[in-house]
Amino acid sequence: MTDSPPGVVDLLGVLAYAELTAFLRMAEDASLLAPTLTDRAALGDVAATEYGHFRLVRDRLDSLGADPEQAMAPFTEALDAWHAQTRPSDWYEALVKAYVGTGIAGDFYREVARHVDASTRELVDQALADDGRSEFAVERVRQALAEDPKLNGRLALWARRLVGEALSQAYRVAAARPELAVLLADPAEGVDLAGIGKMFAQITEEHGKRMAAIGLTPGA
Structure with missing residues (x-):
């Protein structure tokens, strides 16, 4: 039985499963959707990195x-x-999912980790390290948009759907796991789902920055 502060095991548990599923989904996308062997290998490398992050978090859970x-x-x-x-x-x-979706999730986990011990925060940062994912996705999407600007509208709508679904599920998790929700609140104020909603609004602002970085313009 772990003696970790309340919420830490929940944080590491959700992060571990997020990294594991990211690995599995990216590996599947690389196999089924990549147009070239080079692209398949590149996304496969990103997937392998996600699996390494999963092992890092899993090992910390074991150590606790x-x-x-x-x-x-x-x-x-x-x-x-x-x-x-x-x-x-x-x-x-x-x-876009590899870049935007994973970025939104990372914002959520980093926000949760603000209220845990320094060692756990450091582990979370390690597990969320970009490791070239942004560069890989941004380069290819920008090139595609330059060749076919009509892609912008469809991919911008897709990115908006990704963030909406991600925040919906994150709110669901926070509301259902009180010890995890405590880590999202100001310790002086206690758990406040309205405050959690404000935090999610800030995450949405960060999403806008990622949209700009990858070259997607809503409404274009």
């Missing part, structure tokens, strides 16, 4: 005396639902 399987279990339904609702239909949607 927590069962990784049990720690991840409460979050499988929400994360599986997000992936099911945001299954990309082509290569460019897969790239």
Whole structure:
């Protein structure tokens, strides 16, 4: 049994499962959607990195005396639902999901980690390290938009759907796991779902910056 502060095992559990599912989905997208072997290998490399991050978090759970399987279990339904609702239909949607979707998730986990111990925050930062994912996706999507500007509208709508579904599932998780929700609140004020909503609004602002970086302009 772990003696970690309340919420830490929940944080590590949801992060571990997020990294595991990211690996599995990216590997599938690389196999089914990549137009060239070079692209397949590139996304496969990103997927392998995600698996390394999963192992990092899993090993920390082990070191805390927590069962990784049990720690991840409460979050499988929400994360599986997000992936099911945001299954990309082509290569460019897969790239946008790898960049935008994972970025939104990272913002959420970093926000949760603000209120845990320094060692856990450092681990979360390691597990969320970009490791070239942004460069890989941005380069290919920007090139595609330059060759076919009509892609912008469809991919911008896709990115908006990704963030909407991600925030919906994140709110669901926070509301259902009180110890995790505590980490999203100001310790002086206690758990406040309205305050959590404001935090999600800030995450949405960060999404706008990612849209600009990847070259997507809403309404274009």
